[in-house]
Amino acid sequence: MIKRILVTGGAGFLGSHLCDRLVDAGHDVICLDNFFTSQKANVEHLLGRPNFELIRHDVTHPMYLEVDEIFNLACPAAPGHYQYNPIKTIKTSVLGAINVLGLAKRVKARVFHASTSEVYGDPHVHPQPETYWGNVNPIGPRACYDEGKRAAETLMFDYHRQNGVDVRVGRIFNTYGPRMHPFDGRVVSNFIRQALRGEDITLYGDGTQTRSFCYVDDLVEGFLRMMACDDAGPINLGNPAEFTIRELAELVVEISGSPSRIVYDRPLPQDDPLQRQPDIGRARALLGWEPVVPLRAGLEQTIAWFRRIDMSKYRPPTPNY
Structure with missing residues (x-):
């Protein structure tokens, strides 16, 4: 079935590869990005496709769109980027999640949220399973990202419990x-x-x-399988x-x-x-997914x-x- 799909952060490293897969599958894709760390060159080859649309927008502001699914990938993810403006980083995670979830609630869209292995901090458990609550410094220079992503996960599951929003949370490990x-x-x-x-x-x-380094094509396959599965997560997505x-x-x-x-x-x-290092037992069992590259x-x-x-x-x- 052809779907209308919003990808926030869609011109970024991961988002652009995801847009490729979705456009090639025939879906109507809306790529939304503020181009802080993204490049227009990443999606330039898609601009002539009739089922691809590019919008310059910041997720800290509300979005008024009609879609069936949302992949929420918008947030600087590298330390050099997210520490450049830490207040903006945590606003992107938290306000971005609120705006995405508000949109999803209104139009009854399913949301895949790109969380991170950084929710585990400097772990005392190895490898890290989804049941591990983490060891994060809440006031350190990385906290704007780590705690922003943890708060975004909280919002995902609160909107799911309180408002019935259909969410999927994937925790992404190092990708290249x-x-x-x-x-x-x-x-x-x-x-x-x-x-x-x-x-x-x-x-x-x-x-x-x-x-643990996961190749981008493997990760995007994990995104797609998780969006299509019946489990809200969280599920680790990475290479063990x-x-x-x-x-x-x-x-x-x-x-x-x-x-x-x-x-x-x-x-x-x-x-x-x-x-x-991720424990990907849940990804194997629930998604039939593991990296192959x-x-x-x-x-x-x-x-x-x-x-x-x-x-x-x-x-x-x-x-x-």
């Missing part, structure tokens, strides 16, 4: 792939950018902290294969053929998690994309990255 913002300050984009320039690969801490940051750096240097050296010259940022194959695609783009066209939204 083509259309990442080159200056978002995330470890994958930092390493690739440095490697392609032949610069030193700079590691925070001793490089033994771990992350765990790598140290040092291993990631070595793989980027190898694939890119870069002469870059790997150096340790920066302390770990405050509240930066030492471990991050291995890290090496995904990095090959991502590095090839970084080689093709003109990085001068991507403005760093913060002076620090």
Whole structure:
């Protein structure tokens, strides 16, 4: 059945890939974005499609649209972006959720909310299941994002219980792939950018902290399956294969053929998690979903994309990255 689907943050890294899938499936897609961290180039190829519409709008203001489903992806997601204006970040999470849920309540639309593994903070439980309540510093420099996303989850389930709004909450773990913002300050984009320039690969801490990296195509498949399922969540969406940051750096240097050296010259940022790995048992059981793209194959695609783009066209939204 053809649906009218709103994607907030639809011109961003994840949102643009989701729009691709939805448009190709024949749905009428409304992409809404304020272009703070997103790029028009991410959706430029869709502008001529009759079932795609692009609206410049900020989710902190109400939306008046008629839709069947909403994918709520709007929010800066990289530390360099969300710490640039922390008050705006938490407003985007909280007011954005309120406005999306208000719209969904009025038109009886189903909402998929893109939450985050950051709700687990610096976890004491490893890997992290959905039943873990987390270890988050509520007043630290990352709290604008972590606590904003936690509050948004609260709103999703309160609107579900009180008003019967049909919600789905997916907790996204580290994701990478083509259309990442080159200056978002995330470890994958930092390493690739440095490697392609032949610069030193700079590691925070001793490089033994771990992350689990999910390729964007796998994640978008998880979004679609979760929207179609009968469980409100939360459900972890990420790749359970765990790598140290040092291993990631070595793989980027190898694939890119870069002469870059790997150096340790920066302390770990405050509240930066030492471990991050999803327990995806619920995703496997309820969605029949798990990632299929291995890290090496995904990095090959991502590095090839970084080689093709003109990085001068991507403005760093913060002076620090």
